[in-house]
Amino acid sequence: DAKTTQPPSMDCAEGRAANLPCNHSTISGNEYVYWYRQIHSQGPQYIIHGLKNNETNEMASLIITEDRKSSTLILPHATLRDTAVYYCIVRVPGAGSYQLTFGKGTKLSVIP
Amino acid sequence: EAGVAQSPRYKIIEKRQSVAFWCNPISGHATLYWYQQILGQGPKLLIQFQNNGVVDDSQLPKDRFSAERLKGVDSTLKIQPAKLEDSAVYLCASSLVSRDSNEQFFGPGTRLTVL
Numbered sequence: 592d593a594k595t596t597q598p599p600s601m602d603c604a605e606g607r608a609a610n611l612p613c614n615h616s617t618i619s620g621n622e623y624v625y626w627y628r629q630i631h632s633q634g635p636q637y638i639i640h641g642l643k644n645n646e647t648n649e650m651a652s653l654i655i656t657e658d659r660k661s662s663t664l665i666l667p668h669a670t671l672r673d674t675a676v677y678y679c680i681v682r683v684p685g686a687g688s689y690q691l692t693f694g695k696g697t698k699l700s701v702i703p
Numbered sequence: 704e705a706g707v708a709q710s711p712r713y714k715i716i717e718k719r720q721s722v723a724f725w726c727n728p729i730s731g732h733a734t735l736y737w738y739q740q741i742l743g744q745g746p747k748l749l750i751q752f753q754n755n756g757v758v759d760d761s762q763l764p765k766d767r768f769s770a771e772r773l774k775g776v777d778s779t780l781k782i783q784p785a786k787l788e789d790s791a792v793y794l795c796a797s798s799l800v801s802r803d804s805n806e807q808f809f810g811p812g813t814r815l816t817v818l
Contacts, residue, residue: 633812
């Protein structure tokens with residue numbers, strides 16, 4: 592699986608959009624981009640995933656650059672409950688082993 | 704829908720003692736994972752089961768760690784004997800087997816402290 596690079600920490604004002612970047616310059620053509628988050632003292636939670644088109648669900652939007660070397664997770668109106676560590680993971684879905692390889696992620700702090 | 708259940712939530716033991724963790728996945732989920740998360744790091748996969756068979760245990764320290772999923776539902780992870788560096792949160796996750804879905808559902812974890 593391709594490696595990802597994320598900033599270690601970010602701050603965001605409550606009610607504003609949180610834009611979390613992820614660099615995955617060695618991503619291969621069949622690898623998807625996944626985002627998970629982990630709120631303090633809880634297990635990770637799936638947010639969204641995509642291949643090359645932008646994706647949106649009830650939690651967030653995922654913007655993938657045309658060359659697929661980077662992506663941005665957007666939380667449109669951040670709340671205090673969005674304070675968490677956000678993990679960007681790239682992998683091939685349905686491969687023999689379904690494991691997720693987590694890095695250190697980005698610690699997002701939403702400030703009142 | 705009930706989530707992934709884990710017990711105990713917390714455990715404190717002394718080094719060289721044994722400990723076991725239990726996981727009950729979401730009903731119908733054939734794939735079960737155990738992850739180890741050391742403070743300040745992301746989770747690291749220890750072992751993956753599909754039904755009652757092992758798919759990947761390449762990162763499981765087999766000299767002291769063991770895991771089983773005898774009936775393809777519940778699973779236990781055991782450490783014997785424990786070392787100080789085993790202090791971590793042990794997370795269990797489950798998922799459906801599907802080429803289109805790789806969403807893993809995680810339990811709350813068991814926080815292990817080895818003194």
